[in-house]
Amino acid sequence: MADDSTLSFSMASVVEDVLNRSQALDMDSRRAQEAAIRRYEGAAWLRKMVGVVGAKDLPAEPSEEEFRLGLRSGLILCNVINKVHPGAVSKVVESSCDSAASPDGAALSAYQYFENARNFLVAVEQMGLPTFEASDLEQGGKTSRIVNCVLALKSYSEWKQTGGHGTWRFGGTVKPSTPSKSIVRKNSDPFSNSLSKMNVQSPETDNNNKMHNSSLSTLVRAVLMDKKPDEVPVLLESLLSKVMEEFEHRIASQVESQKPVPKDSPTLSANRTFLKHTTCDAKVEDRNAAVVVKEKISHKNVVHDEEIKRKHIKHQMAFVAQQEDIEALKQTLSTTKTGMQFMQKKFFEEIKNLGQHVLGLAHAASGYHRVLEENRKLYNQVQDLKGNIRVYCRVRPFLGRQSNATNTVDCIEEGTISINTPPKYGKGRRSFSFNKIFGPSATQEEVFEDTRPLIRSVLDGYNVCIFAYGQTGSGKTHTMSGPKDLTESNQGVNYRALGDLFLLAEQRKGTFQYDVSVQMIEIYNEQVRDLLATDSLTKRYPFFSY
């Protein structure tokens, strides 16, 4: 971007804006002021013409309302025109009472007002002076036409007093003739110099600037028109300060709108453009004011640059802090990674060790099973060596009522029992051999000890059969089941065998699973009976034969 386009305004445009604003602001008050001056001038002339007493209702500096009410009766107007042009109003209706009682002239009737006003207006019209409507005296807001008429009459009077040479002509709006209202300036006046400077065409100034300067001159003249010479410096000072404020405001807002500013473009360009424009406009403006503006702007630029530097440093610090945080996070991540890798390694090692341990255990288990199998085989071989069929003999003791009976057992040795034969079968002694002989004093526990190994063989898969044989009352039921009053100590082989069976099955449940079933039958008188059957039909086995 060119430097010239960076600042979209010039000093001339700022001055023009301020002047326009100032002129617009002053316009209404100036109009009001001008109207008041004209009114005062008219009132002063009327008072002079009719005398203070005659114009007692008309103040020296009347407001619009006071001016209208003072002239409302038409008396002052008629008397004045008669003085200027004697006989202009032949009949003037005077007030019959003291008008002081009614300051606004209300004592006069509407007809009387109309008579005086009409006569005055007719006379004025005949003299070729500007007139007004009779209603202007009745309504507010139309005072300017009355004032105009009075000032025209005054002008006519002055023309007449000066000799009345030629034809008197009224030139429209009468400018106040007060000397202070006309401004005559010398070429040495600083403001005139300033204006002439503004009109000098710089070779660098483009067409717009020409137009600006031209309109500036017009504006300045318009603003300073009707100003007293002693008011000009104050006004200029006020305008210059406004120009400076406006200029600073525009520079600041433009700089603000160009944020963020890269190092060497907008701000520096703006400064350069500003300097260019300032140089250009400085030819128009007062040099001292330009220097002050320059200093202020450069001060602002310095402050702005410092602000940017501070922000830059702040951002850099934040950036460095974030980089440090990232580094710390990276470090933590790396440490965590290393930790994870170490844990993973450890985990795999432990898994490996555990696998080896399990392998060892499996190996030991297989060894154990091998040993167990070996043990089982050896155990059962021992059982075989003991004999697949073993026959034990148990001698029942005498029961209570048999205590005096003769004992036929002569002696009992390890596997032999000697029986004394009764005399009728020939006196003598007979011996019988068994695997083992239990005497009358043998307990249930001792009897079962020899049977216990066979129970283990059952769980190893061998078939075992244990049965008791003997005559009635010899003690088969007692040995196999136990007495009627059954206790733990007098339990027979069946209970003890089943106890061992379930105990061993429980011990081996991790290795083997056993199914246990029971069948109980009775064979008596060649009759087989199922002792666990619940119905009578299946209780017997009618076709059973052996």
Ligand SMILES: Nc1ncnc2c1ncn2[C@@H]1O[C@H](COP(=O)(O)OP(=O)(O)OP(=O)(O)O)[C@@H](O)[C@H]1O
């Ligand atoms: N070793 C023993 N010690 C003490 N009493 C016994 C012994 N053996 C048997 N008896 C008693 O002898 C009686 C008869 O025994 P048991 O009923 O066992 O004979 P059994 O052979 O079963 O008879 P059966 O064939 O008629 O059924 C019972 O009262 C029993 O308690």
